[in-house]
Amino acid sequence: MSALRVVARPLELRLRHTFRIARGASDSRFNVLVEAEQDGRLGRGEAAPILRYGEDQASASAAVRAMAAKLGEPRHFASAAREAAVPGQAAAEAALDIALHDLAAQRCGVPLFEMLGLDRRRVPATSFTIGIDTPEVVVAKVREASAFEVLKIKLGGDNDREILGAVRDTTRQRLRVDANEGWTPDTALERLAWLAQLGVEYVEQPLPAAMLAETRELRRHSPLPFYADESVHRAADIPKLAGAFDGINIKLMKCGGIAEALRMIAVARAHGMGVMLGCMIESSVAITAAAHVSPLVDHADLDGALLLAEDPFTGATLVDGRVLPPEAPGLGVAPRR
Numbered sequence: 251m252s253a254l255r256v257v258a259r260p261l262e263l264r265l266r267h268t269f270r271i272a273r274g275a276s277d278s279r280f281n282v283l284v285e286a287e288q289d290g291r292l293g294r295g296e297a298a299p300i301l302r303y304g305e306d307q308a309s310a311s312a313a314v315r316a317m318a319a320k321l322g323e324p325r326h327f328a329s330a331a332r333e334a335a336v337p338g339q340a341a342a343e344a345a346l347d348i349a350l351h352d353l354a355a356q357r358c359g360v361p362l363f364e365m366l367g368l369d370r371r372r373v374p375a376t377s378f379t380i381g382i383d384t385p386e387v388v389v390a391k392v393r394e395a396s397a398f399e400v401l402k403i404k405l406g407g408d409n410d411r412e413i414l415g416a417v418r419d420t421t422r423q424r425l426r427v428d429a430n431e432g433w434t435p436d437t438a439l440e441r442l443a444w445l446a447q448l449g450v451e452y453v454e455q456p457l458p459a460a461m462l463a464e465t466r467e468l469r470r471h472s473p474l475p476f477y478a479d480e481s482v483h484r485a486a487d488i489p490k491l492a493g494a495f496d497g498i499n500i501k502l503m504k505c506g507g508i509a510e511a512l513r514m515i516a517v518a519r520a521h522g523m524g525v526m527l528g529c530m531i532e533s534s535v536a537i538t539a540a541a542h543v544s545p546l547v548d549h550a551d552l553d554g555a556l557l558l559a560e561d562p563f564t565g566a567t568l569v570d571g572r573v574l575p576p577e578a579p580g581l582g583v584a585p586r587r
């Protein structure tokens with residue numbers, strides 16, 4: 251067996267539309283591609299650094315290199331990335347974890363979902379995210395998204411009611427809402443009441459992560475279920491959220507990769523919580539990794555690669571509103587063209 255060779259490369263992703271959420275706007279994302287090569291096989295992973303958590307392309311690249319230098323046996327893919335992790339650099343940890351899972355499944359000669367023992371037919375429909383904008387632009391984006399069963403609408407601005415009303419007048423698609431911590435306890439209940447009237451299924455992160463007690467109190471009166479996103483990173487965060495949230499949103503970039511995502515799913519289920527699998531703006535490398543895990547979750551929100559002007563990789567494919575993992579060995583991703 252040859253030595254493992256790990257390379258981190260910058261991966262700039264241009265967005266199809268300027269993307270706005272409650273915290274800001276952007277036209278490009280600066281991710282990191284990780285290649286892990288051993289015995290003639292190339293495993294790929296991707297980091298989508300989260301600025302909010304102090305990560306960027308430079309810190310993620312440096313973290314991947316530091317991790318590679320002290321990485322243990324790469325065949326121990328369930329723990330190798332975590333044991334070498336650089337504190338505060340979860341996206342880099344995820345990139346290496348994904349690349350090691352890709353390599354492992356290639357060694358086994360099976361697609362990753364099969365190595366995990368999962369049934370590809372259980373992949374749930376993915377939602378498609380509509381960012382914050384004027385009601386006119388939001389309606390235009392909703393019309394473009396008719397291929398999806400479910401839409402996730404980003405709220406948290408002053409014109410939430412206007413936006414949601416315009417969306418509901420445009421489509422009968424299932425709707426979810428992500429407030430991205432943008433509400434306050436005194437206005438949330440009123441918003442929840444009219445969202446329930448519009449048939450919204452659940453609300454992601456209504457209040458700031460620091461307001462756990464307030465969220466618990468709000469949920470006692472809420473007509474809609476809550477899913478935690480900014481409040482949850484890893485498995486150890488989940489027990490204290492029980493009773494405040496009905497479910498959690500797992501993102502590989504927040505938790506450090508596939509191995510931790512599997513632990514989170516187990517812990518959430520033990521607390522009777524639902525599980526949603528989300529993403530950042532990512533190429534098909536990281537999205538495909540999530541797609542392989544998605545048969546285990548209730549709700550998929552894996553539209554990150556669909557928001558790109560051009561995806562540099564092929565991998566998971568959108569079939570009947572589902573992001574399906576490929577059946578080739580490993581992740582099944584390849585450079586486009």
Ligand code: MG
Nearest residue numbers: 428430454479
């Ligand atoms: Mg969210």
